[in-house]
Amino acid sequence: GLESPWVLAPQPDRVAVVTGGTDGIGYATARHLARLGMRVIIAGNNTGKAQEAVRQIQEETLNDKVEFLYCDLASLKSIRQFVQTFKKKKIPLHVLVNNAGVMMVPQRRTRDGFEEHFGLNYLGHFLLTNLLLDTMKESGSPGRCARVLTVSSATHYIAELDMEDLQGSYSPHGAYAQSKLALVLFTYHLQRLLAAQGSPVTANVVDPGVVNTDLYRHVFWGTRLIKKLFSWWFFKTPDEGAWTSVYAAVTPDLEGMGGRYLYNEKETKSLAVTYDLDLQRELWARSCQMTGITDVTPDTFSG
Numbered sequence: 148g149l150e151s152p153w154v155l156a157p158q159p160d161r162v163a164v165v166t167g168g169t170d171g172i173g174y175a176t177a178r179h180l181a182r183l184g185m186r187v188i189i190a191g192n193n194t195g196k197a198q199e200a201v202r203q204i205q206e207e208t209l210n211d212k213v214e215f216l217y218c219d220l221a222s223l224k225s226i227r228q229f230v231q232t233f234k235k236k237k238i239p240l241h242v243l244v245n246n247a248g249v250m251m252v253p254q255r256r257t258r259d260g261f262e263e264h265f266g267l268n269y270l271g272h273f274l275l276t277n278l279l280l281d282t283m284k285e286s287g288s289p290g291r292c293a294r295v296l297t298v299s300s301a302t303h304y305i306a307e308l309d310m311e312d313l314q315g316s317y318s319p320h321g322a323y324a325q326s327k328l329a330l331v332l333f334t335y336h337l338q339r340l341l342a343a344q345g346s347p348v349t350a351n352v353v354d355p356g357v358v359n360t361d362l363y364r365h366v367f368w369g370t371r372l373i374k375k376l377f378s379w380w381f382f383k384t385p386d387e388g389a390w391t392s393v394y395a396a397v398t399p400d401l402e403g404m405g406g407r408y409l410y411n412e413k414e415t416k417s418l419a420v421t422y423d424l425d426l427q428r429e430l431w432a433r434s435c436q437m438t439g440i441t442d443v444t445p446d447t448f449s450g
């Protein structure tokens with residue numbers, strides 16, 4: 148159901164973009180935000196499914212300000228087009244939920260030639276966020292910041308980031324984990340930049356826990372069987388998995404706070420290496436090059 152463990156204030160006049168809002172955790176996140184009265188834009192690459200998701204959310208929440216905008220995160224061009232279309236609407240943006248992702252897909256490349264986990268999960272959101280930042284800066288105010296929330300995963304704890312080999316040697320699990328580690332480093336650097344600029348925008352990272360979604364479709368069949376048999380016992384439902392994202396999107400407890408890794412609505416430490424300022428900076432610089440963004444990191448900004 149739509150029950151949530153805390154009472155959240157209605158959010159009329161607030162606008163959210165949720166990537167991957169057609170399925171799983173993203174769908175549940177979009178629905179929760181819609182129920183709070185937000186205008187919710189689902190960004191995704193599955194038009195048929197999205198139309199159905201929009202219809203269902205509108206029906207259940209009685210909020211008709213829910214819509215779909217096409218965005219294929221595996222294509223830098225598509226992301227740029229999405230942002231252009233979004234900006235033509237001339238509406239603010241208060242919450243960006245970087246939620247879409249793929250896991251353990253076979254080795255393949257995005258339109259732009261990046262390994263898919265790295266390109267879609269990480270670089271796609273890197274570009275999307277950077278292109279939407281000006282709108283978010285205009286939409287936030289000192290007492291009520293706009294919020295960037297990025298969905299990582301506990302898998303990042305066992306990840307390695309090889310700066311010299313960001314998308315070379317490949318293992319399905321390693322590539323997924325690396326993309327989720329990169330998202331944590333990205334969030335911390337983004338938060339430092341925003342704070343240094345005095346921007347009314349915060350950036351946090353959320354870990355949804357282990358959630359029963361289709362994300363597992365590429366996992367070994369034996370593991371999937373075990374999941375099927377025991378999911379009721381150790382998996383969260385998508386609604387439960389979305390709680391940390393929804394909480395981070397609206398709770399007054401986190402007003403003005405960024406650079407946090409949130410798990411079960413609480414701040415938790417991420418992998419030690421994610422706090423390495425030089426690594427954050429280097430990944431940021433390379434990501435700017437890969438996506439054609441200007442690196443605005445000040446020279447004084449290092450470890």
Ligand SMILES: NC(=O)c1ccc[n+]([C@@H]2O[C@H](COP(=O)([O-])OP(=O)(O)OC[C@H]3O[C@@H](n4cnc5c(N)ncnc54)[C@H](O)[C@@H]3O)[C@@H](O)[C@H]2O)c1
Nearest residue numbers: 167170171172192219220221246247248300357358360362
């Ligand atoms: N399910 C879990 O146990 C778990 C655990 C930790 C983190 N996560 C993270 O949660 C997020 C949501 O995953 P989920 O479990 O709901 O899985 P899911 O497969 O149900 O949802 C993934 C979403 O991403 C979208 N997507 C995939 N490729 C896309 C593309 N090219 N362009 C745009 N959208 C695209 C899909 O359409 C879908 O809506 C992911 O980032 C995942 O890594 C999930």
